[in-house]
Amino acid sequence: MIGIIGAMASEVDGLKELMENKTVDVISGVEFCCGSIGGKNIVVAQAGVGKVNAAVTAQTMILKYNTKAIINIGVAGGINPTLNIGDIVIADRTVEHDMDTTAVGDAPGFITGIDRVYMDCDKEISELMYQVSKDMGIHTIYGVVASGDIFVSEDSVRNKIANIFNGAAAEMEGGAIGHVCTMNNVPFAVLRAMSDCANNDSVVDFPAFAQKAAKTSIEIITEFLKRYKG
Numbered sequence: 476m477i478g479i480i481g482a483m484a485s486e487v488d489g490l491k492e493l494m495e496n497k498t499v500d501v502i503s504g505v506e507f508c509c510g511s512i513g514g515k516n517i518v519v520a521q522a523g524v525g526k527v528n529a530a531v532t533a534q535t536m537i538l539k540y541n542t543k544a545i546i547n548i549g550v551a552g553g554i555n556p557t558l559n560i561g562d563i564v565i566a567d568r569t570v571e572h573d574m575d576t577t578a579v580g581d582a583p584g585f586i587t588g589i590d591r592v593y594m595d596c597d598k599e600i601s602e603l604m605y606q607v608s609k610d611m612g613i614h615t616i617y618g619v620v621a622s623g624d625i626f627v628s629e630d631s632v633r634n635k636i637a638n639i640f641n642g643a644a645a646e647m648e649g650g651a652i653g654h655v656c657t658m659n660n661v662p663f664a665v666l667r668a669m670s671d672c673a674n675n676d677s678v679v680d681f682p683a684f685a686q687k688a689a690k691t692s693i694e695i696i697t698e699f700l701k702r703y704k705g
């Protein structure tokens with residue numbers, strides 16, 4: 476079983492509509508929708524926005540459904556200068572840009588316990604998602620997906636994510652899912668379509684473009700599931 480997590484309804488509803496033989500469990504107020512697409516067994520959940528919601532959902536998927544991999548889909552704010560609205564970032568690594576124990580000597584983003592800043596994404600899944608996105612004619616890059624409990628719409632935060640973490644895109648869940656999956660030795664990947672450019676225009680761009688960007692990420696994951704052999 477592969478787990479797929481989105482934060483908002485627009486990021487998962489289109490996928491749920493395509494699923495066959497659906498059953499639903501509600502745990503911690505989150506709906507876990509089990510079924511299949513392209514002959515692959517999947518569990519899809521709308522976690523809600525932010526790192527804690529994402530972490531609870533990822534951990535539940537691992538314990539209850541024994542997911543062999545978790546993929547985070549949805550929208551993000553583009554930070555890499557080549558990115559426009561509608562483009563795709565496939566994470567090679569994730570980071571929690573708001574994790575900060577620098578005052579006691581740690582590196583920015585350092586997670587005590589697992590003792591690392593960046594979480595490595597699964598290569599096989601990421602490469603196939605990249606290929607699918609490219610085949611659809613979309614500008615697609617690999618990069619660091621930076622997560623924090625903040626909607627990034629200010630230069631100061633954007634610059635911190637770019638300069639300190641080499642972030643390609645900012646969102647609010649992928650790093651938490653990477654964190655939980657790393658703790659549990661479960662492979663994970665992150666696929667994000669740009670709804671805005673994490674700048675002063677984001678408060679206008681996000682409501683205008685999030686639906687369409689979310690749909691693109693659903694189209695890519697659907698084709699991925701058809702091609703994936705794992």
Ligand code: ADE
Pocket residue numbers: 550551552625626627628645646647670671672673674677681
């Ligand atoms: N998701 C989409 N756009 C975002 C932004 N600018 N900041 C955080 N999460 C986002």
